[in-house]
Amino acid sequence: MSGNSYKNAGVDIERADSFIKKIKPLLEKTSRPEVLGELGGFSSFFKPQIQDISHPVLVSSTDGVGTKLLLADLMNQYDTLGIDLVAMCADDVVVAGAEPLFFLDYIACGKLNPRKLQDLMKGMAEGCRQAGCALVGGETAELPGMYAPEKFDLAGFCVGMVGQDNMIDGKLCEKGDLVVGLASSGLHSNGFSLVRKLFSEEEIRKEWGKEFLKPTRIYSQTILQIIKKFQLKAIAHITGGGFYGNIPRVIPEGLTARIKKKSWPVPSVFPAIKKRGRTNEKEMFSTFNMGIGMILVLSSGDAEPVLSLLEKSGEKAWIIGELVRGKTRVEIKD
Secondary structure (H helix, E strand, O other): OOOOOOOOOOOOHHHHHHHHHHHHHHHHHOOOOOEEOOOOOOOOEEOOOOOOOOOEEEEEEEEOOOOHHHHHHHHOOOHHHHHHHHHHHHHHHHOOOOEEEEEEEEEEEOOOOHHHHHHHHHHHHHHHHHHOOEEEEEEEEEOEOOEOOOOEEEEEEEEEEEEHHHOOOOOOOOOOOEEEEEEOOOOOOOOHHHHHHHOOHHHHHHHHHHHHOOOOOOOHHHHHHHHHHOOOOEEEEOOOOHHHHHHHHOOOOOEEEEEEOOOOOOOOHHHHHHHHHOOOHHHHHHHOOOOEEEEEEEOHHHHHHHHHHHHHOOOOEEEEEEEEEOOOOEEEEO
């Protein structure tokens, strides 16, 4: 009878090392000139180019994809989750006007499933490609006893940089500024606890799964191009908390973002959820993005040129509201 070992306890280091070797080419495809050293060390190295940046500020974000993981399990599809993970972090970084530089991940699982995790990493590499940041490393941990063999969780970490004088913090917002909304690709990565309550597993597998697993749209590169030509006064990533939870984070006291709810086409998935759950409208706008994944606040004179630039970049966008004087911070009107 063989003695006790780490492998017998449920942690296979050789399998983990083999997995790391397989995903190494994926990480290399996302590399930037600032990345130093070889992958697989105790830490990652990034030498930022700061000569053209006045008073550089590092901007960081960490996030996950919530219970969207459980829908991926139902559909046995994991590649889009990696894109979601990058999007949730990189798009939070660009809200401050920062360029996403590099990204790391943390995956905890009951038992390492190379096929499943490789699909996740493919998605992360694609997400980093879209965001323009380097996937410089991460951690994959087998935690038997904490997770069932087929279960896992993941988190992402993104670091970006912006000159202090160019940070976007909402302080320049004023009455009369317009609100431009950029189209989402669907639910993105929020509201899935409610979705799972309203739709059966069979309905998700047969009808709704493809819609629900659409990857979160990554806006960072498009927004960075806009910043080079126009002054954006505030940016809000419409994630958990919807319109009511996220827009007030970037609008100064004394101003209200008055949103005209019929100013953009709401994707059919949202009315379907509203009808299925008999959910009131304020709850919908507090939970979901309702078809708008990112909002920009800018001077009225810049709105049409920015819309034109967004269209050329392949983004669908609309003027969806304006800033007025008020205390409520967000009003959603017909």
